[in-house]
Amino acid sequence: MNKHTIIAPSFLAADFTLGKESIKLMEEGGADWVHLDVMDGSFVPDITFGHKMVGDINTKTDLPLDVHLMVEHPQSHIDNFIKAGADYITFHMEAEVHSHRTVELIKQGGVKAGISIVPSTPVSAIKELIPYLDLVLVMTVNPGFGGQIMIPRCLNKIEEIREISSRVNPSLLVSIDGGVNSDTINVIKTYAPDVIVTGSAFFKAKDKKSYINTLRSK
Numbered sequence: 748m749n750k751h752t753i754i755a756p757s758f759l760a761a762d763f764t765l766g767k768e769s770i771k772l773m774e775e776g777g778a779d780w781v782h783l784d785v786m787d788g789s790f791v792p793d794i795t796f797g798h799k800m801v802g803d804i805n806t807k808t809d810l811p812l813d814v815h816l817m818v819e820h821p822q823s824h825i826d827n828f829i830k831a832g833a834d835y836i837t838f839h840m841e842a843e844v845h846s847h848r849t850v851e852l853i854k855q856g857g858v859k860a861g862i863s864i865v866p867s868t869p870v871s872a873i874k875e876l877i878p879y880l881d882l883v884l885v886m887t888v889n890p891g892f893g894g895q896i897m898i899p900r901c902l903n904k905i906e907e908i909r910e911i912s913s914r915v916n917p918s919l920l921v922s923i924d925g926g927v928n929s930d931t932i933n934v935i936k937t938y939a940p941d942v943i944v945t946g947s948a949f950f951k952a953k954d955k956k957s958y959i960n961t962l963r964s965k
């Protein structure tokens with residue numbers, strides 16, 4: 748990879764009763780961002796946490812907070828996550844008809860806007876939005892749970908997104924999320940995503956710094 752790859756450990760795999768310590772593990776491991784998975788039990792089967800958790804974590808770290816909303820009607824929650832101190836708010840285009848308006852609401856709040864697509868959604872579904880976005884989050888598993896096996900075919904979307912963004916939005920960040928570990932990282936690196944999210948493998952790693960370096964190294 749040519750530039751510094753942003754590594755975003757996911758809080759989902761942490762022990763939720765040890766929030767502060769878990770964030771410290773990320774900081775000490777050399778993480779760049781904290782990835783926060785918000786699930787509503789409707790868009791995805793599981794329920795995790797809401798804006799209060801994001802606000803509380805915001806008081807414990809200076810790392811940018813990368814909020815991944817896996818919720819129905821994301822537009823109605825944007826304001827709360829802006830107030831909570833999110834740096835990036837990413838929502839699923841599959842959950843929002845008026846995605847462009849939602850992107851604009853996020854940006855008007857001074858927050859970077861991202862859109863995520865599940866494995867079955869093609870890049871063409873977000874083509875019209877790419878000029879307006881700060882980030883695209885390519886799901887490499889079906890969202891809803893940590894610790895799943897990566898679907899490698901989803902990585903092809905990185906190239907498709909870059910093909911469009913190089914013309915209309917060269918500063919767009921492309922992020923991947925799901926099934927990242929020391930085995931899958933080699934194939935992931937050939938696609939050079941800007942951001943790599945990692946949950947269970949990060950918290951399982953005995954030496955977190957060395958694990959993050961493995962993800963980041965060329």
Ligand code: DX5
Pocket residue numbers: 757758759760782784815888889890891892893894895924925926927944945946947948
């Ligand atoms: C899954 C979440 C991911 C999750 C990744 O729906 O969006 O961020 O934490 O976990 P791993 O890295 O274990 O696949």
Ligand code: ZN
Pocket residue numbers: 757782783784815924944
């Ligand atoms: Zn996520």
